[in-house]
Amino acid sequence: MKSLLVGVSCAAVLLMSGATSIDMARAGDANWSGFYAxxxxxxxxxxxxxxxxxxxxxxxxxxxKIYDITPNRGPNGTADCATGSTIAxxxxxxxxxxxxxxxxxxxxxxxxxxxxxxxxxxxVFGIEGDYDWSGMDGSGxxxxxxxAGTLRPGQTLDDSDxxxxxxSEFDYLASSRGRLGITSGAFLLYGTVGVAWTGxxxxxxx
Numbered sequence: 566m567k568s569l570l571v572g573v574s575c576a577a578v579l580l581m582s583g584a585t586s587i588d589m590a591r592a593g594d595a596n597w598s599g600f601y602a603x604x605x606x607x608x609x610x611x612x613x614x615x616x617x618x619x620x621x622x623x624x625x626x627x628x629x630k631i632y633d634i635t636p637n638r639g640p641n642g643t644a645d646c647a648t649g650s651t652i653a654x655x656x657x658x659x660x661x662x663x664x665x666x667x668x669x670x671x672x673x674x675x676x677x678x679x680x681x682x683x684x685x686x687x688x689v690f691g692i693e694g695d696y697d698w699s700g701m702d703g704s705g706x707x708x709x710x711x712x713a714g715t716l717r718p719g720q721t722l723d724d725s726d727x728x729x730x731x732x733s734e735f736d737y738l739a740s741s742r743g744r745l746g747i748t749s750g751a752f753l754l755y756g757t758v759g760v761a762w763t764g765x766x767x768x769x770x771x
Contacts, residue, residue, distance in 0.1 A: 595751050597689045602679040609701050609738070610671035615731050615767065617662060624664060628771045630657035632711045633723040658722060660709040660771075666731045670703030674738060682744070689753060691744035699763075701735040709771065729771045736764035 617626040634656055680693030706728040716722060742759025 595748065595753070596684055597682045597691075597746075597748065597753055598684045600679070600681050602677065604675070604677050605695070605697070606673070606675040607697075608671070609674050609699065609735075612667045612669055613733065613765075614665045614667050615705075615733070616665040626662050627712070628660040628662060628709060628727075628729065631660040631709060631727050631771060632658040634658060634716065634720050635723070658714055659712045660727055661712050662707055662709050662729050664707065666705040666707040666729065668703045668705040668731055668733045670701050670733055670735065672699065672701035672735070674699045674701065676738075680744075684748065687748045689744070689746040689748060689755065691746070691755070692742070693744060693757070694741040695739065697738040699735040699738050702733060704730060704732045706730050727771065729769065731767055731769055733765060733767045736766065738763050 616624065619625055619627075674697040676695060676697030678693060678695035680691055682689050682691040684690075709727040709729055711722065711724050738761070740759055740761035742757040744755050744757050746753050746755025748754075
């Protein structure tokens with residue numbers, strides 16, 4: 566029997582930012598040294614994908630006893646499935662799911678950012694971090710299919726569509742980065758590099 570493993574999901578998020586790649590200060594030469602802080606509000610959306618892997622790392626998983634088989638029958642085709650019976654009874658069939666589930670997530674975000682710049686000449690060094698509380702959430706469905714198997718005489722399989730639902734909720738979005746820029750008069754042209762992370766919860770229903 567294969568085990569259900571939590572897959573990896575990736576989120577594509579668009580946020581309104583409080584900074585641009587070119588900032589203009591007041592007229593004349595600007596000194597960009599010092600601390601600064603601010604806030605931002607935005608709206609994020611994306612379609613993160615949750616993949617399910619078996620214990621061997623291959624795509625797919627199994628969901629136990631999701632398709633009903635009626636009536637309960639023993640190997641000889643008779644209804645000998647009494648409680649405590651040693652006869653192998655067949656009453657349900659496992660389902661299979663392969664691939665991933667795309668989650669249509671969206672919602673508002675809002676938070677704060679803080680940073681510090683140091684300008685020894687016309688070169689500016691800086692560091693900045695931000696944190697957003699997120700209201701993004703969403704869900705997606707993936708179709709389950711019944712496993713192959715043999716029915717006992719007189720049995721029928723209820724093979725109506727069954728779905729694996731994934732509910733996802735983002736709690737926060739955060740990032741931290743360094744800055745390197747060059748000033749020219751009242752302008753600052755800079756680039757940044759850093760890391761970003763998010764807090765995400767998922768639950769699975771079948």
